[in-house]
Amino acid sequence: MKTLKIAVHSLVDVITNSSTVIYVQVHDKTVKFMKEFIDYFLKKSGSKKTADQLFEFKMEMDPDLKSDRISDIMDEEDCTEARALQILEEKLKDGDFTDCNGYDKRQLVLVPKDGSKDTLNATEWVQKIFEVDANRDG
Numbered sequence: 001m002k003t004l005k006i007a008v009h010s011l012v013d014v015i016t017n018s019s020t021v022i023y024v025q026v027h028d029k030t031v032k033f034m035k036e037f038i039d040y041f042l043k044k045s046g047s048k049k050t051a052d053q054l055f056e057f058k059m060e061m062d063p064d065l066k067s068d069r070i071s072d073i074m075d076e077e078d079c080t081e082a083r084a085l086q087i088l089e090e091k092l093k094d095g096d097f098t099d100c101n102g103y104d105k106r107q108l109v110l111v112p113k114d115g116s117k118d119t120l121n122a123t124e125w126v127q128k129i130f131e132v133d134a135n136r137d138g
Helices: 029-044 063-077 081-093 122-129
Strands: 013-016 019-022 055-061 106-112
Touching: 029 055, 029 106, 055 063, 063 081, 106 122
Parallel strands: none
Antiparallel strands: 013 019, 055 106
16 A cells, blocks of 8 residues: 655744744745645546646735735835736746745645636645644743
């Protein structure tokens, strides 16, 4: 019997003001791992399809952060929302998905290729599957 091991993410402890914080981030390898995960279950269920045939995989900025960044750009540049969105899209092309503290706030979104309007925020679902617990000693 084969075992599928899923490494959700690596944990990094950041100690500030006597508190421990765990940051979970989507990274470039997340798409590769998610495709392998889906392909595994498709194959085991007898499907000849692949994840790439069924879904478009998108790395997107967290919607709340996107809204905040647009507001900030509008204030800084004294411009319209449409222009602020253009500026933000240019920054996103350069890979700037960070919040004001410098933390990467991308999420992985799967869009079905069958024309369905439904999308799946894979980041949110993976976080729901696994419970992350952090403790501070001392």
